[in-house]
Amino acid sequence: MPDAPIADFHAVVPAGGAGTRLWPLSRAGHPKFLLDLTGSGRTLLQGTVDRLLPLTGPGRVLVVTGARHAEAVAQQLPALGPEHVLAEPSPRDSMAAIGLAAAVLAQRHGPDVVLGSFAADHVITGLPEFGETIREAVAAARTGEVVTIGIRATEPSTAFGYVRGGAPLGAPGAPHARRAVGFTEKPDAATAAAYLATGEYSWNAGMFVVRAGVLLDHLAAQLPTLHDGLRRIAAAWDTPERDARLADTWPGLTRIAIDHAIAEPVAAAGGVAVVPGTFGWDDIGDFASLGTLLEGTGGGSATLGDADLVLRVDADGAVVVTGGRTVSVVGLPDAVVVDTADALLVTTRAHAQQVKQAVDGWRGRGRDDLL
Amino acid sequence: MPDAPIADFHAVVPAGGAGTRLWPLSRAGHPKFLLDLTGSGRTLLQGTVDRLLPLTGPGRVLVVTGARHAEAVAQQLPALGPEHVLAEPSPRDSMAAIGLAAAVLAQRHGPDVVLGSFAADHVITGLPEFGETIREAVAAARTGEVVTIGIRATEPSTAFGYVRGGAPLGAPGAPHARRAVGFTEKPDAATAAAYLATGEYSWNAGMFVVRAGVLLDHLAAQLPTLHDGLRRIAAAWDTPERDARLADTWPGLTRIAIDHAIAEPVAAAGGVAVVPGTFGWDDIGDFASLGTLLEGTGGGSATLGDADLVLRVDADGAVVVTGGRTVSVVGLPDAVVVDTADALLVTTRAHAQQVKQAVDGWRGRGRDDLL
Numbered sequence: 115m116p117d118a119p120i121a122d123f124h125a126v127v128p129a130g131g132a133g134t135r136l137w138p139l140s141r142a143g144h145p146k147f148l149l150d151l152t153g154s155g156r157t158l159l160q161g162t163v164d165r166l167l168p169l170t171g172p173g174r175v176l177v178v179t180g181a182r183h184a185e186a187v188a189q190q191l192p193a194l195g196p197e198h199v200l201a202e203p204s205p206r207d208s209m210a211a212i213g214l215a216a217a218v219l220a221q222r223h224g225p226d227v228v229l230g231s232f233a234a235d236h237v238i239t240g241l242p243e244f245g246e247t248i249r250e251a252v253a254a255a256r257t258g259e260v261v262t263i264g265i266r267a268t269e270p271s272t273a274f275g276y277v278r279g280g281a282p283l284g285a286p287g288a289p290h291a292r293r294a295v296g297f298t299e300k301p302d303a304a305t306a307a308a309y310l311a312t313g314e315y316s317w318n319a320g321m322f323v324v325r326a327g328v329l330l331d332h333l334a335a336q337l338p339t340l341h342d343g344l345r346r347i348a349a350a351w352d353t354p355e356r357d358a359r360l361a362d363t364w365p366g367l368t369r370i371a372i373d374h375a376i377a378e379p380v381a382a383a384g385g386v387a388v389v390p391g392t393f394g395w396d397d398i399g400d401f402a403s404l405g406t407l408l409e410g411t412g413g414g415s416a417t418l419g420d421a422d423l424v425l426r427v428d429a430d431g432a433v434v435v436t437g438g439r440t441v442s443v444v445g446l447p448d449a450v451v452v453d454t455a456d457a458l459l460v461t462t463r464a465h466a467q468q469v470k471q472a473v474d475g476w477r478g479r480g481r482d483d484l485l
Numbered sequence: 486m487p488d489a490p491i492a493d494f495h496a497v498v499p500a501g502g503a504g505t506r507l508w509p510l511s512r513a514g515h516p517k518f519l520l521d522l523t524g525s526g527r528t529l530l531q532g533t534v535d536r537l538l539p540l541t542g543p544g545r546v547l548v549v550t551g552a553r554h555a556e557a558v559a560q561q562l563p564a565l566g567p568e569h570v571l572a573e574p575s576p577r578d579s580m581a582a583i584g585l586a587a588a589v590l591a592q593r594h595g596p597d598v599v600l601g602s603f604a605a606d607h608v609i610t611g612l613p614e615f616g617e618t619i620r621e622a623v624a625a626a627r628t629g630e631v632v633t634i635g636i637r638a639t640e641p642s643t644a645f646g647y648v649r650g651g652a653p654l655g656a657p658g659a660p661h662a663r664r665a666v667g668f669t670e671k672p673d674a675a676t677a678a679a680y681l682a683t684g685e686y687s688w689n690a691g692m693f694v695v696r697a698g699v700l701l702d703h704l705a706a707q708l709p710t711l712h713d714g715l716r717r718i719a720a721a722w723d724t725p726e727r728d729a730r731l732a733d734t735w736p737g738l739t740r741i742a743i744d745h746a747i748a749e750p751v752a753a754a755g756g757v758a759v760v761p762g763t764f765g766w767d768d769i770g771d772f773a774s775l776g777t778l779l780e781g782t783g784g785g786s787a788t789l790g791d792a793d794l795v796l797r798v799d800a801d802g803a804v805v806v807t808g809g810r811t812v813s814v815v816g817l818p819d820a821v822v823v824d825t826a827d828a829l830l831v832t833t834r835a836h837a838q839q840v841k842q843a844v845d846g847w848r849g850r851g852r853d854d855l856l
Binding site for chain 1: 509793796798799803810811812813814815816817820822824825826827828829830831832833835836839840842843846847850852855
């Protein structure tokens with residue numbers, strides 16, 4: 115039954131990150147994952163959960179987020195239920211977030227359940243293909259692998275990490291899975307181009323699928339103190355002791371990304387597989403990326419918001435995010451204009467990566483209210 | 486007494502024109518002359534009257550404006566008094582506006598008073614030089630000439646008309662006055678460059694100085710019906726019949742610019758003189774021009790409004806007009822950003838002339854509320 119939920123599969127959605135390069139649309143208090151960046155009527159977080167629920171079945175999606183966002187997450191996902199929103203007292207990076215979810219799932223359902231971790235602020239198209247990829251990844255994970263999804267690299271991007279695929283894994287139900295030879299962080303342009311030429315590399319989108327117990331065992335081997343802390347907290351999670359354990363244990367947890375904590379060392383030891391993702395994927399990393407996405411969904415015009423408010427004169431390609439007022443762009447086809455109540459940003463697609471300098475600039479002026 | 490008012494001299498300030506190329510700062514209902522475009526704390530209209538009053542003495546400045554702006558003009562110039570604001574029921578171009586003022590002045594003070602006409606929306610620097618120029622122009626006008634002020638052309642602009650100077654006039658008190666050989670409307674760039682090379686041409690800024698009776702006699706000769714209509718209205722101006730005369734006569738007045746009605750034909754007949762203006766002059770015709778002006782007055786930064794609200798990253802030259810929110814410009818040194826409550830404009834200095842296309846665009850969409 116290809117449309118049925120996957121048995122014993124739970125999705126974990128780390129919902130964090132400020133999305134600084136999407137400022138002033140994305141703010142520290144109202145980050146990217148809480149926004150509807152596609153004009154679909156659903157926020158990125160809602161869209162993420164929408165596409166995972168058919169794979170997990172109801173009650174098997176966990177969102178891990180910062181305490182300051184827990185209420186907003188619960189409001190956007192009223193069907194989730196409070197036991198499926200894990201609130202972190204403070205940011206401790208992705209290993210702590212996903213490790214906490216793994217430990218809570220192991221505590222609740224035993225170590226053999228498979229968890230898949232999916233960022234809350236990415237856009238995915240081609241849901242049937244997404245489902246097929248995840249089913250393969252889960253099948254590979256059941257054999258004890260840490261499975262990462264390799265996104266087909268469509269250009270030699272220097273904005274993403276890469277994963278290199280090796281020999282076929284040969285796991286049952288996972289015909290496309292390969293051994294992961296290794297990970298590379300964001301390469302330079304020449305290296306990225308060389309990667310693409312080999313046909314062996316794909317983008318590492320940070321999606322991992324693994325048995326909860328396998329993940330925790332790797333963590334225990336690599337970072338035993340972090341493992342023990344997360345286990346201690348998880349053991350208390352569904353008890354009255356939760357807040358006490360968070361208070362005494364969470365602040366001391368090691369800050370580390372899951373890529374560095376698990377994926378890289380375990381890959382080096384031959385314990386990671388990669389399943390190629392054939393679906394469409396976009397992390398909407400900046401306004402140039404948002405513009406491309408909007409053009410694809412919006413009939414060629416890169417408007418987010420009310421198109422009636424936008425007038426382009428010799429500026430067909432301009433990316434415009436409306437905020438209630440009219441926006442006229444004259445003679446700047448590369449422009450990016452983001453209109454919000456207290457902050458207006460004007461830049462170009464080519465300068466989209468520099469937007470964080472504006473954020474730094476306002477921080478330097480003490481205008482934390484804008485961030 | 487160089488600082489004393491000039492005897493029998495009255496200033497006329499036609500306050501009209503939408504300033505479309507300065508939209509959305511300038512609107513039909515709140516046009517350019519009502520705005521403070523220099524950050525001086527005084528609007529262009531106020532600045533115009535401020536610099537004329539020392540030359541005329543009190544009670545000798547007349548503002549001619551549209552009926553819809555009469556109240557705003559009176560509010561901005563409370564000392565002027567209602568008898569010094571002439572409200573036109575509908576726009577009839579500059580000849581009717583200045584001709585009405587001339588006829589009213591002739592009615593009130595006799596035909597020998599000299600009037601000087603100065604647009605309400607230009608910026609002038611170098612007030613001593615301005616005063617000297619006007620004193621010479623008045624001296625020349627007393628001999629019966631129509632006197633225009635020739636602005637020193639600093640570049641081969643194609644945005645202004647030109648006036649060509651000929652032989653010295655030899656009028657007492659006007660040592661720099663020359664015969665005006667003729668006027669040219671906005672030339673092409675090659676022609677403009679050729680003009681500059683001769684040293685004989687200056688910009689025609691639309692400043693005229695002439696005896697009221699001389700102007701009216703020329704008008705009677707050139708356009709007798711328009712002359713008679715204006716005389717009829719002026720005779721009734723300070724009587725209870727004013728509104729009746731405006732109602733029955735104003736709508737039929739010929740729409741024509743004073744350049745075409747008087748300056749060009751009278752120059753051809755040898756009745757126009759030109760006095761060179763050595764003061765600084767700017768008509769702030771568009772946002773590129775505004776940017777240059779602001780850089781000159783604002784310490785190099787082209788901000789109009791609250792500089793604390795503006796952050797430029799790799800965009801030092803950007804022209805920003807603030808409207809209460811923060812504005813961040815990243816990587817666009819040529820940008821023009823104008824922030825108002827209901828309309829945001831983003832363009833470049835190079836495209837400043839195209840701003841009227843945005844105005845046309847919104848009109849085409851039926852958004853007259855924005856214009």
